[in-house]
Amino acid sequence: MPWMMPNILKNLFSSPATRKYPFETRQYWAGARGQLQIDLARCVFCGLCQRICPAQAITQYGNKKDPDVTIDYNPFACIYCARCAEKCPSGAIYIHESHAVPADRKITYGRNDISLSKGELS
Amino acid sequence: MSRITFPFGPQHPVLPEGIQLSLTCEDEKVVEVRPVIGYMHRGIEKAAERNPYPNNVFLCERICGICSFIHALSYCQLVEELMKVEVPPRARYLRVVWSELSRMHSHLLWLGLLADSFGFESLFMQCWRARETVLDILEMTTGQRVIQSSCIVGGVRRDINADQARQVREMLNKVKTEIDAVLPVFQKDYTIKARTVGKGVLPKGQAWTLGAVGPMLRASGWAWDCRSLGYAAYGELGFEPVVENGGDSYARTMVRARELVQSYELVLRALDSMPEGELAVKVKGAPPAGEAIMRTEQPRGELFEYARGNGTQQLERLKIRTPTFANLPALLAMLPGCEIADVPVIVLSIDPCIACTER
Numbered sequence A: 001m002p003w004m005m006p007n008i009l010k011n012l013f014s015s016p017a018t019r020k021y022p023f024e025t026r027q028y029w030a031g032a033r034g035q036l037q038i039d040l041a042r043c044v045f046c047g048l049c050q051r052i053c054p055a056q057a058i059t060q061y062g063n064k065k066d067p068d069v070t071i072d073y074n075p076f077a078c079i080y081c082a083r084c085a086e087k088c089p090s091g092a093i094y095i096h097e098s099h100a101v102p103a104d105r106k107i108t109y110g111r112n113d114i115s116l117s118k119g120e121l122s
Numbered sequence B: 001m002s003r004i005t006f007p008f009g010p011q012h013p014v015l016p017e018g019i020q021l022s023l024t025c026e027d028e029k030v031v032e033v034r035p036v037i038g039y040m041h042r043g044i045e046k047a048a049e050r051n052p053y054p055n056n057v058f059l060c061e062r063i064c065g066i067c068s069f070i071h072a073l074s075y076c077q078l079v080e081e082l083m084k085v086e087v088p089p090r091a092r093y094l095r096v097v098w099s100e101l102s103r104m105h106s107h108l109l110w111l112g113l114l115a116d117s118f119g120f121e122s123l124f125m126q127c128w129r130a131r132e133t134v135l136d137i138l139e140m141t142t143g144q145r146v147i148q149s150s151c152i153v154g155g156v157r158r159d160i161n162a163d164q165a166r167q168v169r170e171m172l173n174k175v176k177t178e179i180d181a182v183l184p185v186f187q188k189d190y191t192i193k194a195r196t197v198g199k200g201v202l203p204k205g206q207a208w209t210l211g212a213v214g215p216m217l218r219a220s221g222w223a224w225d226c227r228s229l230g231y232a233a234y235g236e237l238g239f240e241p242v243v244e245n246g247g248d249s250y251a252r253t254m255v256r257a258r259e260l261v262q263s264y265e266l267v268l269r270a271l272d273s274m275p276e277g278e279l280a281v282k283v284k285g286a287p288p289a290g291e292a293i294m295r296t297e298q299p300r301g302e303l304f305e306y307a308r309g310n311g312t313q314q315l316e317r318l319k320i321r322t323p324t325f326a327n328l329p330a331l332l333a334m335l336p337g338c339e340i341a342d343v344p345v346i347v348l349s350i351d352p353c354i355a356c357t358e359r
């Protein structure tokens, strides 16, 4: 115990090491892989992201020329490796630094989600 | 005297993961140990045979939540060996930086768990607080705290620029101050010595014949560390293995404590001598028909990987022998004869990683 005493005394008078989450949140590091966002308006439906995704989290429905072609993104299958964002030729996928918040149901973005459907996002 | 057999685990306060040791005791003395493994098997080797080979980097990373970077690194080096790919020098240095940061946070985690195993809670918290800064460095430089995904076949995906390197040095110095505050406690504290000195002794000869690896082997007097093979940039950084001669839990603690400081120095040295240049080379084609092996040093010991290619995008076979798997026979030899109260400390002293063991 004597060897621990200096630490204990120091800790007694220093500010706490923890923060009061969720009232106080940590700043995100630039370049952190938090959440994935897909901007379908910019997507050219080349199918590359679906091919390279190691977790099969992206599915493309239809091919490039179909009028109702779209892609689905399942954030619950995604492992946030950011390979798709790195390789996407049109910059339609990007990684946001903030972490995803817990969800109460499993949702897939894309075909069934109007806020992400083709043409809705600028 | 009559014997009683009871299960230690798979749920036990000192075991972060599921393994069961079936202990047969006479009074308070352990006379026989039988391990029951299989709680965490995920079939990763089989899954790896179905993935295209570049995707396995992300799969291999998930074998273990602590040494994830070194798992990815080993797999990448294995495939590079198979495909005869030359990795750019800067990538090799960056790989050393992240490997050693992983080792630092693994050893800090372990030191904390050891303190926790004999109820030294304040020391446990202090170790984990220092670890948090290391995880911050990893997140800053790679994008994520635990699963870094920064190693790919042919090189690395992220760079550490001059500004980040300065920040890393500053944060590491903070970690070093915290390490310096806790290491004397591990070295000199009466309670810790009473619980570790002479507990779970593994004699030098037995360590070798039972095939122990990593800090287990080095604590029994063998200067055996795969980093001496000079993979990545270790050959250029003047690496010397840390050796202790006690062979007991205390010696294993000291090996890890000294390696912690050594890793800190290696990171700084790698950052100082990092050459400029490319981060990765483009790898084309598929692994050719043939075999390759790779040995790397994880925080827990030597990791051995074997791959067989067949000219397609998928590997025909990927075999991963993890360090805890190799250390289990030594654990079974150390336990008989000890008191029940010492079982948690001895089990922890091998730094068991069951998720690794069962893949």
Ligand code: SF4
Pocket: A042, A043, A044, A045, A046, A047, A048, A049, A050, A071, A087, A088, A089, A090, A091, A092, A093
């Ligand atoms: S890679 Fe980019 S452009 Fe191609 S389908 Fe995916 S999101 Fe669309």
Ligand code: SF4
Pocket: A036, A052, A053, A054, A055, A056, A057, A058, A077, A078, A079, A080, A081, A082, A083, A084, A085
């Ligand atoms: S981040 Fe990785 S896992 Fe997630 S969708 Fe993109 S490629 Fe797939």
